[in-house]
Amino acid sequence: MPLAPNRQQLDIAAERAKCTFDPSQLTPLFYGGEEKMKRLKKIEALVDSEPVFNRDDRYFLGRTERFKRALPMAKRYVELRNEHSLTPEESAYMKVYIDDYIPIHLHESMFLPVLRAQASEEQLKVWGPLAENYHYIGCYAQTELGHGSALGRLETTATFDVERDQWIINSPTQSSAKFWIGTLGKIANHAIVQAKLIINNKDYGAHPFLVPLRSLKDHTPLPGVVIKDQGPKQGAVSMDNGYARFNNVRIPRENMLMRFSQVSREGVYSKPIHPKLAYGGMTAVRTTLINHSALSMARAVTIATRYCAVRRQGTVDIKTDLETQVLDYPSVQSRILPLLSHSFATIFSGIWMTDMYAQYNADISKGDTSLLKDVHVYSSGLKSYCTKLGADGIEEARRCLGGHGFSLFSGMIDFHRQFLATVTYEGENALLTQQVSRYLLKLYKDVLRNPNMHLSPPSKYILSLFHENLFVHQKCEARSIRDLYRPEIVLAAFQHRAARLILELARAEKAGASWSDLNLECMRLSKAHVQYIMIENFHNGLEKHFNCHANPTVEQQNLLAAIRSVYDLHVFYTMETELSEFLEDGYFSPEQAAWVRQGFKNSLKAVRPNAVGFADCFGFTDSLLNSALGSWDGRAYERMAEMTEKEPLNGEPMTDKNGVVWGYEEYLKPLIYGKAGPYKARGDSKL
Amino acid sequence: MPLAPNRQQLDIAAERAKCTFDPSQLTPLFYGGEEKMKRLKKIEALVDSEPVFNRDDRYFLGRTERFKRALPMAKRYVELRNEHSLTPEESAYMKVYIDDYIPIHLHESMFLPVLRAQASEEQLKVWGPLAENYHYIGCYAQTELGHGSALGRLETTATFDVERDQWIINSPTQSSAKFWIGTLGKIANHAIVQAKLIINNKDYGAHPFLVPLRSLKDHTPLPGVVIKDQGPKQGAVSMDNGYARFNNVRIPRENMLMRFSQVSREGVYSKPIHPKLAYGGMTAVRTTLINHSALSMARAVTIATRYCAVRRQGTVDIKTDLETQVLDYPSVQSRILPLLSHSFATIFSGIWMTDMYAQYNADISKGDTSLLKDVHVYSSGLKSYCTKLGADGIEEARRCLGGHGFSLFSGMIDFHRQFLATVTYEGENALLTQQVSRYLLKLYKDVLRNPNMHLSPPSKYILSLFHENLFVHQKCEARSIRDLYRPEIVLAAFQHRAARLILELARAEKAGASWSDLNLECMRLSKAHVQYIMIENFHNGLEKHFNCHANPTVEQQNLLAAIRSVYDLHVFYTMETELSEFLEDGYFSPEQAAWVRQGFKNSLKAVRPNAVGFADCFGFTDSLLNSALGSWDGRAYERMAEMTEKEPLNGEPMTDKNGVVWGYEEYLKPLIYGKAGPYKARGDSKL
Structure with missing residues (x-):
């Protein structure tokens, strides 16, 4: 026999009973229309059916654990995308619904769009399929420690060596290190690097270059590239936003992205015709x-x-x-x-x-x-x-x-x-x-x-x-x-x-x-x-x-x-x-x-x-909300209690089978047994 | 030879040079006066000299790690308090300056004040020294899952058994479970529990009772007491805010805190004379x-x-x-x-x-x-x-x-x-x-x-x-x-x-x-x-x-x-x-x-x-600020880079000696090597 509904369930049912309209009529507004909603709801079901995306213990995980959890998620995401031939819209939504900022996120939402927008048709023919199939895993490296959105103030340099037909990518100062670059810290093997293009000591301003970061064979960082994860953040916990410094790294001339500007074998620079067209991405x-x-x-x-x-x-x-x-x-x-x-x-x-x-x-x-x-x-x-x-x-x-x-x-x-x-x-x-x-x-x-x-x-x-x-x-x-x-x-x-x-x-x-x-x-x-x-x-x-x-x-x-x-x-x-x-x-x-x-x-x-x-009309699933307080059925207090069950402090090794916490013998028992000495506050104010 | 100051150091020095007053003149205002400042600055130095309070890696730690770090901090705090005979003001400031909400924090800031305010002189004579010397480690258990500050709506009951001269403490419902109680989850062995005082089926409203939670011998939870840590929170990461449910737990009549109200051996209730005086603590x-x-x-x-x-x-x-x-x-x-x-x-x-x-x-x-x-x-x-x-x-x-x-x-x-x-x-x-x-x-x-x-x-x-x-x-x-x-x-x-x-x-x-x-x-x-x-x-x-x-x-x-x-x-x-x-x-x-x-x-x-x-005038130490951006010397960008060194993702076992991230073989290599299948987005919109 099912339990009688509790007070909270009765309350929320009463609220629904007095609603003057049908909330489901409004849901398509928030999903971009009926047809799209149907497809996106299928994506939700797909994600919810995959154990790797389960959110039950997400709130208990520290940053390292969240990152470790995100790698299998990333792999499974790509497999599902391929298996179901998801459209770009659908795969983008899948990442939204996974609701964790997994470390390959920016490959598709930053690296690929910039590559498509800035590489020439010829370049795209080669690089496009490699990137779309994750042979190249990429990031977009614009921001530096000292500068964010002001392209004109970036310090990273790309100097043309006409002898060897190569660019020399360099980070001359500490503040020129690339920073905040998502997918860079641990995952990407390529970066589109914004760097000052320099030919014969003349500075032509920031331009994008495709720079290999890690070996495609074994993922080791390439010579001259110092890369690190940049540490913990307010959010983006699972993302490896990274730091990179380039020590005169050489790449072929053809690795400059040449849709808008070009540099010839002889080191002749050609300007773009419509400079503003290069900035569509941010919009x-x-x-x-x-x-x-x-x-x-x-x-x-x-x-x-x-x-x-x-x-x-x-x-x-x-x-x-x-x-x-x-x-x-x-x-x-x-x-x-x-x-x-x-x-x-x-x-x-x-x-x-x-x-x-x-x-x-x-x-x-x-x-x-x-x-x-x-x-x-x-x-x-x-x-x-x-x-x-x-x-x-x-x-x-x-x-x-x-x-x-x-x-x-x-x-x-x-x-x-x-x-x-x-x-x-x-x-x-x-x-x-x-x-x-x-x-x-x-x-x-x-x-x-x-x-x-x-x-x-x-x-x-x-x-x-x-x-x-x-x-x-x-x-x-x-x-x-x-x-x-x-x-x-x-x-x-x-x-x-x-x-x-x-x-x-x-x-x-x-x-x-x-x-x-x-x-x-x-x-x-x-x-x-x-x-x-x-x-x-x-x-x-x-x-x-x-x-x-x-x-x-x-x-x-x-x-x-x-x-x-x-x-x-x-x-x-x-x-x-x-x-x-x-x-x-x-x-x-x-x-x-x-x-x-x-x-x-x-x-x-x-x-x-x-x-x-x-x-109700927004159409959020309980699974996404992952909330003791806001779930559909109103059982807020029961859920609060239930969710404590998975708290790691409550299980081994943090609490033993007798219910005693880790560290009792070493840190608490001496206090309780009076080993920390007696306490007598000073009457005066001398310390 | 020392390095020449960088741009940021020059900038902040220039700012100080143009200041029209001496910032140190204002610092005592924020420390409560000259004399007090001198003492509190000594407390700061004391904390900074103890490795257990070091904050260098605090930002990298997940909740379990922060809690594990907090136990030795708690012990050392008590030792230092005793060793230096700190005044209550000084020891309170020491906890402020430690700047982590360690799990015994509320013993002194909630449990002790309530005990002193609500226990009778006789009771205090017994319990006071035990609590002040951490034989009793206490918490203050008012809030329940369903109610916070409204004492009148608490559901926990304390029913008088005149036969056995005992109170029976009980949590009749899920929403009556004590919740949010700091120091309860893992640490406290006693609680002051607010519960409805009931004699002969008559409800006299909420009153405070001293309830033993864990064995003083081995810290195991006492029979009838279910206690858990209540899970992760926005802040108070190191604190074991806890959940407790009482299943007809018996305590002696004398464990009611009797400064304001009393119950006699015969079960006769006496009202307080000035009911409002009982609420001084919140003020x-x-x-x-x-x-x-x-x-x-x-x-x-x-x-x-x-x-x-x-x-x-x-x-x-x-x-x-x-x-x-x-x-x-x-x-x-x-x-x-x-x-x-x-x-x-x-x-x-x-x-x-x-x-x-x-x-x-x-x-x-x-x-x-x-x-x-x-x-x-x-x-x-x-x-x-x-x-x-x-x-x-x-x-x-x-x-x-x-x-x-x-x-x-x-x-x-x-x-x-x-x-x-x-x-x-x-x-x-x-x-x-x-x-x-x-x-x-x-x-x-x-x-x-x-x-x-x-x-x-x-x-x-x-x-x-x-x-x-x-x-x-x-x-x-x-x-x-x-x-x-x-x-x-x-x-x-x-x-x-x-x-x-x-x-x-x-x-x-x-x-x-x-x-x-x-x-x-x-x-x-x-x-x-x-x-x-x-x-x-x-x-x-x-x-x-x-x-x-x-x-x-x-x-x-x-x-x-x-x-x-x-x-x-x-x-x-x-x-x-x-x-x-x-x-x-x-x-x-x-x-x-x-x-x-x-x-x-x-x-x-x-x-x-x-x-x-x-x-500058507020007098914060760099150690407390623990900030790459706001330290005294202005070296913001260098510090941002330096602090990444300790990020766990950058060391073993998360990154091996060749610079390759954990999980590469299992999760990234299959993608890079094309094992996740080819990708071809559907032309239609069928899923």
Whole structure:
């Protein structure tokens, strides 16, 4: 006979019963559509069926153990990829779902894309198959100890020796050592090394070279190459990010990647025709980071929402003698439910960005580069904003879990540690805001010269600055709190704010401030612009995907209403967080500000009944969540206890069969038996 | 011949040369005075001289290894305490400076204080010496799987058996298992267990009992006691937080801690006279957490400031061909220097709170409990605010370090993980804000009844609400940005804001909102009130400690000016962060808001030249910082490379003498040699 469900199971079942929509209707949104979801769910099942990927003891393993576990995972991953002829999309997802940053990860996500983008057709014919089949295992070596993303400041040199038709790769200083290179430390046998190309003492700037690191025969490091793992990190525990120093290592001239620049046998250098085309890779990665942010936030929301629905603390209901579900406290709602709304906002902007990037790629193949700037700017701005939303929001959600949020069993910590890297890599978040601001400032100056110029939709609002005297007297037209639910009022407010910040930036620049003195203004403006397009994208996506039926069924209407409540929450949360920016030039009145605060509270109430439904809609498996607190069935306390069973401190050799801990005889018994001498604190203060 | 200093060493020396004050003048502020500093510096030297406390390989160790390392540390700690007859203050600091949460930590910081507070004099005579000399090693077992701080909801029972004059300790459910109990999992042989006291089926609520857990002879768990380590956590890696379930464990009646309540041989229960006196312990811990927050922020500031002074990226100076020190970018300053100001603000409030607590204890011994409420409220409010400042601020500072901030070698991660617990324990931060708000609301209602009532200085401003019609028309009197540097203008603004939020809370309550519906208002009010007293305390402390000379020397004037710049930064940062709250009722005009933003930028510029001086002033040793990036001498890049030497992946058995990694034959060679089969992605989308 099955056990009767416990209190927590009853609670979570009650939450599901009161949900006003079918969560499974929303899942494809987060998987990129119905068809793709079906395939990716099969990948999930495949991974879950392989013992090598089992996550049961992951939280107990130290770094060395995680690395040792990752090697068989890497091998099995390649075997499965080959066996099932996985598409690149599927194999990429398999790595995502394995949910450990295994040390070959960057071979396919960095080395191969750069090789394909930068090697000539001839080179690719030779190197491509070798790399695709893991004969070459590669890494991408750009960052150095002293410099990260600034290609112009790299110190590694590649000097041409015209006599022997070779490049001499060298690390002249300690700070020139390659550092942070994933897959380099222990695994890769080849690296694409970014190095200053030097011919006859002339420096042509950084260029990519294919440099063999380890013997293909026995994996020993090649002469002149000093390689090490670079030590423990916040996340990427299983990854061998590495350090490499080159001591005049010689490679053939043909190992320079020659799609864009070439060097002839005689040492004649040819420039690339479109230098900017060489940088497409970062834009692609930033675009994926937007979606990655959405899903990471959703993962935290799933755990936090489910646990806070079954966790009861505080005020007691006299009738039932039950305490209150913590999810019913506004202090908890206000820290978890906005993250839910950010997941939705971010996924819609991720879709928008992915579409734009696809369009850009299609255009480029026809020689049209007009979208280059937009793709660069929006991927930068969204990456900067969304990764910060995620990094901060996941931690805030963790803090809502009480003490148990501090346990790795919560499932909130391991993946967050890994996620924290995203605020830094592929363009540091604060730096990226300068790109966005510079672009907007440029558009503003163009508009002043030509008020009829064409602007793409997300920057059209800049036209309003042409009539500056009219602009500065704009006021928000909301006459009641209801007006703040109208998209045109909301979008106008966000447009006004962003436009005002452009104006202020322009004025400060005109007044003689240097660009680097305007950092803070750039950060503020970039955030304002990105928040605006996030809301615009959320609104458009909602209309396109969920308000698209001529005669909607009741189910469709309920679903639309539910998502709209999340949209409203996103709007009110963002407005409240940034309230001063709507107030400080008088655009909002004090009364309107009060409506915003009230609107935020109302939105929390509106989303609350469906919270567990939304947590379910993301489609995470229990296996991936690996969480005692956030699993589907709500059995949080039992799972917390069950997961302690595998703690190594509880088994041999750390605890013997009588239950006595390692080290008792040597370290504890002397204390207990009084061998550490008597204690008498000094009365004075002399030491 | 010594090596010439490298670029980074030159940079940090130049920073020190331009500092306008002597940093060592400030160090005693953070050590609790000159005399105490001298003693504590000796403790630091003592710890640094003992190999068992060496931190060189700490970042490489997994949890089991950290625990194994912690046992000899614990033993040596007790030996040193005894050998040097350390005072309780000194031995507490020794544990702080060891900087690892060793598994006996809570014996002295929780078990002993509770024993002393709750055991009767008779009981203490017996148990005190046994516990002080580590014959009894104890833990404090309050939290259960299902409940934390709410004593009233604990499920563990202590049922009196009058026949046998014994208590029967029992855990009736899974959620009643004790959980999170530090020192319990493997080490303690005694616990003070909080359990519902039951006599003749009558429940008298939670009371403390001394329960033996393990045999004093051989450390085996006693019959009926199931104990385990509870598994891995975000921090407290070396601590054996544990799980315990009691299966009708019998202890003598006298093992109830009987200072406040008693049960007689016949089973007659006597109530405590002053029930609230039993809760002094949490207040003491919260008070220490304020100082702990200040020092933790200071530690992050030290590392971040030093590294950002030697790290150069971006804009190049044409004359020197040097890039800009990243500390010169406002985007970096705005994220590190406010944390510096928070460290100062927090240490001054920590001193204020410590003094108040000492006064309270002195009063109590004379039977005067009038400070009870203030001590409780201010320790709660400050703990809530300052631990959040620290938890968020340290992470933000870490993100300013570029990629290297993600390495454990940064020295920013291990201690931050531990610090993150403080936002939850000793009262969850969001919950604590309710205590503060409830108190202020009560005072407001008292004022309405009696406008001449006595209020302690930090709440005197509430009197202004008596004339509500005057209050609501208050405006900030600043007529230029210079006025915002005047303390009376600043304090008036913070007082007005806090008072307004009290008024709004009172109105909302009057309008019928339930208390738990007012969570968000409580959080906002508590923060406003605490920010006000932090600024007041900073200002008063600055005057008292640094503006106290009749004829100040130039050095004293420079020191005062330097600290004042940090005070201004704290004020402007806080005002800017909370700008909407000064704007939304019209107290600030748009023009005044613009001055605040400008004032913040000005303050960053004013503090910047002394930034490294301030980083130095906290007095951290390199040994404690354990940071490649933040050590005194600025040799960041060399240290990053040097620290990789000890990475276990780089030595045997993980890498053999030929430089080949563990697992190559089994997992990598098959891939490189083509044994994983050929790869051909499917053209279709079938899986």
